Amino acid sequence: MSTAENPPLPSRAGGPMRRLRCTRHSEREAAACCAECGLPFCRECVSEYEGRLLCAACLEKIVANAKADADGSNRGLFALTANSVKRAASLAAGVAWLWLCFYLAGLLIEKLPQSVHEGTVWAQAAEEALGEE
Numbered sequence: 001m002s003t004a005e006n007p008p009l010p011s012r013a014g015g016p017m018r019r020l021r022c023t024r025h026s027e028r029e030a031a032a033c034c035a036e037c038g039l040p041f042c043r044e045c046v047s048e049y050e051g052r053l054l055c056a057a058c059l060e061k062i063v064a065n066a067k068a069d070a071d072g073s074n075r076g077l078f079a080l081t082a083n084s085v086k087r088a089a090s091l092a093a094g095v096a097w098l099w100l101c102f103y104l105a106g107l108l109i110e111k112l113p114q115s116v117h118e119g120t121v122w123a124q125a126a127e128e129a130l131g132e133e
């Protein structure tokens, strides 16, 4: 089982790829442009990393950065904090929503007998509707 002969390449340069030569091997045709630095490279010089074609230098850089992230850099700490803030916010929103529901229900129950007792707005409206007919 062989993969496609010509995978979709990032056409950052815009021009035809055939004229480009590998940055490292001037005698070889460029197969792809590095997604990071945009330089043309031959098939041997690029490798796919997370769906992007990268030259060896950029790949090394990105892998090193990813490693630093995994080790727990400031960015990792920030993501953790943001995540817990988000969770706390959604929890607070849920509690506030529940509280609002109970509060409104309480208001309704408190006001219902009173309005039925003193006011007959709906009854008047019904009478008017009937009278108009």
Ligand SMILES: [Zn+2]
Pocket (backbone or CB within 6 Å): 034, 035, 036, 037, 038, 039, 054, 055, 056, 057, 058, 059
């Ligand atoms: Zn590169």
Ligand SMILES: [Zn+2]
Pocket (backbone or CB within 6 Å): 022, 023, 024, 025, 028, 041, 042, 043, 044, 045
């Ligand atoms: Zn090359």
